[in-house]
Amino acid sequence: MSIPAAQTTAPATTDPLDAAALREDFPILGEQVNGHRLVYLDSGATSQRPLAVLDAERDFLTHTNAAVHRGAHTLAAEATDLFEDARATVAGFVGAEPEQLVWTSGATMGLNLVAYSIGNASVGRGAPASTALALRPGDEIVVTAIEHHANLIPWQELAARTGAVLRHIPALDDGTLDLDAAAELIGERTRIVAFTHVSNVLGIVNPVEKLIALAQAVGALTVMDACQSAPHLPLDLPALGVDLAVFSGHKMFGPYGVGGLYGRAEVLEALPPFLTGGSMITTVTLDHAEYLPPPQRFEAGTQPIGPAIGLAAAVRYLDGIGLGRIHAHESLLAERMRAGLVEIPGIRLLGDAPTARVGLWSFDVEGVHAHDAGQFLDARGIAVRVGHHCAAPLHSRFGVTASVRASTALYNTPDDVDVFLDAVSGIRPYFGV
Amino acid sequence: MNELDALYRELILDHSKHPQHFGLPAGDAPAHTGESYQKNPVCGDEITLRARVDGETVADVVWEGRGCSISQASASMLADLVAEEGLSRTETVALIEGFREALRSRGQLELDEDVYGDAAALSGVSKFSARVKCAMLAWVALEDAIAKA
Numbered sequence: 238m239s240i241p242a243a244q245t246t247a248p249a250t251t252d253p254l255d256a257a258a259l260r261e262d263f264p265i266l267g268e269q270v271n272g273h274r275l276v277y278l279d280s281g282a283t284s285q286r287p288l289a290v291l292d293a294e295r296d297f298l299t300h301t302n303a304a305v306h307r308g309a310h311t312l313a314a315e316a317t318d319l320f321e322d323a324r325a326t327v328a329g330f331v332g333a334e335p336e337q338l339v340w341t342s343g344a345t346m347g348l349n350l351v352a353y354s355i356g357n358a359s360v361g362r363g364a365p366a367s368t369a370l371a372l373r374p375g376d377e378i379v380v381t382a383i384e385h386h387a388n389l390i391p392w393q394e395l396a397a398r399t400g401a402v403l404r405h406i407p408a409l410d411d412g413t414l415d416l417d418a419a420a421e422l423i424g425e426r427t428r429i430v431a432f433t434h435v436s437n438v439l440g441i442v443n444p445v446e447k448l449i450a451l452a453q454a455v456g457a458l459t460v461m462d463a464c465q466s467a468p469h470l471p472l473d474l475p476a477l478g479v480d481l482a483v484f485s486g487h488k489m490f491g492p493y494g495v496g497g498l499y500g501r502a503e504v505l506e507a508l509p510p511f512l513t514g515g516s517m518i519t520t521v522t523l524d525h526a527e528y529l530p531p532p533q534r535f536e537a538g539t540q541p542i543g544p545a546i547g548l549a550a551a552v553r554y555l556d557g558i559g560l561g562r563i564h565a566h567e568s569l570l571a572e573r574m575r576a577g578l579v580e581i582p583g584i585r586l587l588g589d590a591p592t593a594r595v596g597l598w599s600f601d602v603e604g605v606h607a608h609d610a611g612q613f614l615d616a617r618g619i620a621v622r623v624g625h626h627c628a629a630p631l632h633s634r635f636g637v638t639a640s641v642r643a644s645t646a647l648y649n650t651p652d653d654v655d656v657f658l659d660a661v662s663g664i665r666p667y668f669g670v
Numbered sequence: 671m672n673e674l675d676a677l678y679r680e681l682i683l684d685h686s687k688h689p690q691h692f693g694l695p696a697g698d699a700p701a702h703t704g705e706s707y708q709k710n711p712v713c714g715d716e717i718t719l720r721a722r723v724d725g726e727t728v729a730d731v732v733w734e735g736r737g738c739s740i741s742q743a744s745a746s747m748l749a750d751l752v753a754e755e756g757l758s759r760t761e762t763v764a765l766i767e768g769f770r771e772a773l774r775s776r777g778q779l780e781l782d783e784d785v786y787g788d789a790a791a792l793s794g795v796s797k798f799s800a801r802v803k804c805a806m807l808a809w810v811a812l813e814d815a816i817a818k819a
Contacts, residue, residue, distance in 0.1 A: 271673075606738035608713055608804065609678075616674040624713040638714035638736065668739070669683060 262287040273618025281644030293550035323549035330552035332473035339498040339532040345387040347483030347498035352391035354508040363509030374400030377426040412439040412588020427457040435465035439588030440597030469595040471560040491548035505531035512537040567596035577658035596645030604670035607639035676794040686739035691749035704819030706811040719811035723819040745808035747789035
């Protein structure tokens with residue numbers, strides 16, 4: 238029986254990506270580790286880089302390298318153009334305008350920038366609009382109990398500096414956020430609500446639109462950690478309505494040392510500078526300085542120009558594949574991983590809610606410490622993360638000090654998952670448990 | 671023996687499952703006892719170790735902790751070694767320094783079984799630089815504890 242061709246061709250958005258073919262773009266995936274094919278399941282910590290990214294940085298450094306936004310020579314002008322084109326590209330990747338994207342060294346820097354800037358507003362620095370961001374004793378900062386330390390400790394410090402009170406949205410046993418508690422916690426005193434889009438331990442996509450709505454209802458600023466969503470899900474930050482969001486280049490196939498801070502224009506305009514110095518000023522006297530508008534106001538000193546150009550190449554690479562397809566691919570890997578893990582005796586998944594997620598699972602191996610489990614997997618060429626993954630309070634919540642985390646990216650295949658599952662089933666027997 | 675088996679010698683797994691000198695007696699520590707708490711911030715492994723120093727002799731070591739098999743076995747082996755040998759303060763410090771040097775040798779130095787007893791089985795850890803801190807945890811705690819005793 239012949240089937241009309243139109244019915245056999247899936248729509249472009251659901252056309253599955255060919256991870257095996259994409260792997261060719263990532264030379265490191267051809268490495269042998271401990272006598273085995275590398276099975277890289279640690280992209281949540283850092284992703285691998287495609288040749289397009291390596292080439293973009295090398296091309297820039299080989300042909301165009303110069304300091305940007307200064308100097309009148311040809312290379313300086315070309316480098317500035319490439320640097321600003323990179324900003325536009327990366328901003329566009331998250332649905333934003335170029336002026337809404339501040340270069341940072343990474344998400345940790347972005348979150349500290351925001352927290353310290355608000356701290357500066359709280360002691361009277363900044364424009365008249367900055368007073369709206371100032372914290373006073375008794376004001377409240379609400380974070381979730383599942384944050385990476387980078388989205389927790391800057392708020393602890395900001396609270397300590399300003400007399401604000403830090404409050405936490407708890408997690409339920411299945412790893413989802415307690416939204417009833419969130420609705421209770423977010424109230425008139427709430428000035429900032431900070432949360433992660435996707436947990437770096439649980440892999441769960443949080444209902445951030447609900448948190449944003451709760452925050453907006455009381456006029457609180459929203460700050461989102463998008464590190465674990467940017468490489469895996471389509472993102473439109475302006476449409477989401479979040480005020481500020483951060484991501485790290487190296488977790489999204491780009492270079493180390495570069496990241497982005499997205500901000501709504503009014504919010505960036507109201508934030509005083511954090512780091513000060515060259516390239517962020519208009520006029521300077523011995524006693525006083527005036528500052529450039531965003532984003533340059535937050536980009537003191539020489540920026541990571543080559544890495545920014547590399548990150549632009551990374552997001553072009555991602556856009557070329559399509560985040561919808563990447564998410565669909567990784568959702569299948571996540572399901573395959575879960576189905577295998579729950580069949581292995583003594584494996585307990587952290588945050589097993591049947592909800593939207595990326596390809597990431599953390600788990601406890603009963604009777605075997607995570608470090609030992611990770612060592613066993615490493616001997617088979619399988620790279621996973623072990624420890625508390627910079628989320629110690631989350632681990633305490635689930636009654637463990639450490640876990641094993643397997644995290645996928647667009648280049649992982651079902652075979653990677655199967656090799657991993659086969660090895661995990663050997664952990665407890667090896668250690669005599 | 672492959673490298674993994676060289677790391678997880680049977681003796682190490684035995685000690686980690688049946689840790690020796692484990693448990694801190696309730697109440698105040700006896701006189702001339704130093705206590706040290708050490709934590710590996712990377713993985714959250716922790717140990718509390720008490721060393722009683724009798725004159726110049728390290729007389730007893732007890733500990734409590736939780737962590738990977740390497741860190742637990744290492745603490746157990748260390749406590750056994752100190753209990754058996756009756757080493758002086760100076761000898762103990764030298765013992766710890768020798769252990770540290772071997773573990774940081776990236777597989778170049780072997781621990782002498784006559785000196786280190788069961789703990790000589792930890793020589794294999796030195797090829798796994800990420801695990802050296804696990805094995806060192808109890809030894810750093812003893813170093814600190816006898817300095818306080």
